[in-house]
Amino acid sequence: MIEGARFGCEGVSLSLGGRQILKNVALAVRGGEMLGLIGPNGAGKTSLFEVLSGRYVPQRGEVFLNQQPLGKLDIFQRARRGVARTYQSPVVxxxxxxxxxxxxxxxxxxxxxxxxxxxxxxxxxxxxxxxxxxxxxxxxxxxxxxxxxxxxxxxPQVLLMDEPASGLINTEIAELDLLLRKLVDEYHIAVILIEHRLELLGAIADRIVVLDLGAVIAEGDPETVFKDPKVRAAYFEGAA
Structure with missing residues (x-):
């Protein structure tokens, strides 16, 4: 397991309906850090959240919290351990x-x-x-x-957020930015954020992980990642 990490996964591979969705994915986030997760449609972002939260069980690999494996814990048990999640659609x-x-x-x-x-x-x-x-x-x-x-x-110790800016106007996104940074900086929550608004991630994320076709193709600070030729080819040009 990655030293010093509060939450993450190693070697995660997932197949659904005979199709490989995730391929040997590894990532980690520390308390007081915000990790952005991006990639083109179908890259496996939401499926990875399903694995991290405990809804999907991968064929290989492990999810860990505070250096302890979570593989035997379901979604409800992980929530009680401090793994919280929001969804694209805010259903109440x-x-x-x-x-x-x-x-x-x-x-x-x-x-x-x-x-x-x-x-x-x-x-x-x-x-x-x-x-x-x-x-x-x-x-x-x-x-x-x-x-x-x-x-x-x-x-919670960990917050998994799937496109929290979806459906919001600019002033609300600005308020969301401040709130997320407060949760990270003042309450030292480890946040993993799926977001298509790259300007939001560029402003608030500490690091970015990029998925393409179920595999990690880049990781680093936002400026470096957004300039990576592999990322531009897979994400920006693919999105265009």
């Missing part, structure tokens, strides 16, 4: 109020969280809506904030 229970969503999250599993924990998390992410409001009436950004607050109540 439409018929529940914001307060009821928080209560469900607080009571999801022991140790149960208090109302004060939920209030702290709401302030942390900047969720400024009435708790009596139906969650289904929230706009996209407030839905993302609500879901993130539910995760932050548990003080």
């Amino acid at each position: 229970p439409n018929s529940l109020t914001v307060g009821e969503v928080f209560r469900a999250a607080r009571k999801a599993y022991p140790p149960y969280m208090s109302v004060h924990d939920a209030e702290w998390a709401a302030r942390l992410v900047g969720l400024e809506v009435s708790w009596s409001r139906l969650a289904g009436t929230l706009d996209t950004f407030d839905r993302r904030k609500l879901l993130l607050a539910c995760l932050m109540m548990r003080r």
Whole structure:
């Protein structure tokens, strides 16, 4: 396992329906670091998140947290260990109020969280809506904030975020930038971020990993990675 890493994987290979999706993938992120994950459509980014979170079991390789293997733990057990995840679509229970969503999250599993924990998390992410409001009436950004607050109540060690800027306008993206850096810098969470908005990653990510056809083709600081000929050929030219 990679020395000093809080969370990551080594040698991960995954096949689905007879097609190889991931090929010997290795990456690692430390506490207080944000790792961007990019690549063209079909590169395997979301499938890698499924492996890291425990929904998919790879044919080979290992996922680790704090130098301990997680291979035998399912998605729920990993969540209890501190591996949190957000999805591209911020789906919330439409018929529940914001307060009821928080209560469900607080009571999801022991140790149960208090109302004060939920209030702290709401302030942390900047969720400024009435708790009596139906969650289904929230706009996209407030839905993302609500879901993130539910995760932050548990003080996760790792946060996997799949395109959190999707559906947001520029002012909201700027607010998201500041929030993510706060989670990394002040709370020392290890963040892995899938994002197609490269300007966002260039501004806030510490390092970038690039996937193409299920394999890692580049890794490093944003400026270096974005200039890499292999990356430009696989990602930028392919996207064009």
